[in-house]
Amino acid sequence: MDQRSELGEFLRSRRARIGPEEAGIVTYGGRRRVPGLRREELAQLAGVSAGYYTRLEQGQSPNASDAVLDAVARVLRLDEDERAHLYGLARRKPKGRKRSRPEQLRPAIRVMIESFGDVPALVLGRRTDVLAWNRMAHALLAAHLDFDAPQRVADRPNWARLFFLDPHLRELFGDWARKAKDTAADLRLIAGRYPDDPKLTELIGELTMNSPEFAALWAAHPVSGCAHDRRSYHHPLVGALTLGTELLQIPDDEGQRIAVFNAEPGSSSEAALKLLADLTFASTIPRPLRSPEPDPR
Structure with missing residues (x-):
């Protein structure tokens, strides 16, 4: 990904969102070549x-400098995620392409999400690969896939790929369009954060x-994190659900996150x-093995 x-593109997309009148600039009519x-x-402001x-x-x-980036962010009315994105793009020096190594999941994290029992939970890698899911997350989101697929690097599911290219996910989410925007923004x-990752670019x-x-x-260059949300689902086995999701960063594993899904207590x-x-x-x-039938002879 060409960081420059x-x-x-990011700055131009944000300039296009703010009209001159909104920014307090007096215009005198005439056609403007750019939105x-x-x-x-912007420089003047x-x-x-x-x-x-x-x-x-x-x-x-x-x-x-921080002062210049802060001033640009102020004029463009960037939120916290957009401001962090601006700093990352403006400050990080381009590096050579690195060989991408498959992400590893610590065994303790796998054990932890399996211990959640009937609470759906999964682990996403920094490229949104599904590194692990428990039985309930698999049943909720992707029962049409092999449960053991996350353990096979060659065909490990990727959440972004599933969401945009798998018809099952399109049918599962009741608010697919809103979730699509949030997924692209994330x-x-x-x-x-990882402009030199060739697998992410691919x-x-x-x-x-x-x-x-x-x-x-x-x-359109949407930029936002997704720490928590509330979504509606149309599950093929159990029908309509509304679930909250908490996306938790794993401190010792850069870029890895745990997604946990919960329903309101007492709700349908x-x-x-x-x-x-x-x-x-x-x-x-x-199922327990059946005892052999007695030999009638």
């Missing part, structure tokens, strides 16, 4: 020269080529999740 190009703020207008801001947008100012934030390229929805969202969603647990664990408990 990413920085320029939103012009470079020189941020208190820097137009030439300096142009170099920043072109990725030619890797040593931009992936954009990840890509800003994933983004694959999604751009094969999903028109992803391509349109990616071009809790009852549906309980039914799913009953169906899931009933189908995974080995």
Whole structure:
């Protein structure tokens, strides 16, 4: 991923969101060639020269000061995630492409999510690969896939790929369009943190080529984390559910996160999740061997 190009596209997308009148700039009619703020207008509002801001947008100012980046972020009204993304793109120096190694999951993390019992939980890697899921997360999200797939590096499921390219996920989420925007925004934030990861670049390229929805969202440069949310689901076995999700960073494993799904106590969603647990664990408990029939002879 070309980080200088990413920085320029990000800043242009954010300039386009803010009209001159909204920023307090007086206009005198006439057709404007670009939507939103012009470079020189943003530079004026941020208190820097137009030439300096142009170099920043072109990725030619890797040593931009905190004061300059803060001023640009203020004018563009960036939120916390967008501000962090700006800093990452503006400050990180391009590096050579590194060989991507498969991510490893600590055995203790696998044991932990398995201990959650009837609470769905899974572990995402920094490229949104599914590194592990417990029986309930598998039953909730991807029962059509092999449960052991996350343990096989060659065909390990990837959450972003599943979400945009697997018809099952499109049917599962009641608010697919909103979740799609959030997924693309989360992936954009990840890509800003790991611009030199070739596997991540390949994933983004694959999604751009094969999903028109992803391509349109990616071009708009959404940027946001997804620490928690509340989603509706249409599960093929237990029907409608509304579940909250908490996405927890694993401190000692860079970029890895645990997603935990919960229903409101006493709700119909809790009852549906309980039914799913009953169906899931009933189908995974080995049946006792039948005693051999006595020989009639």
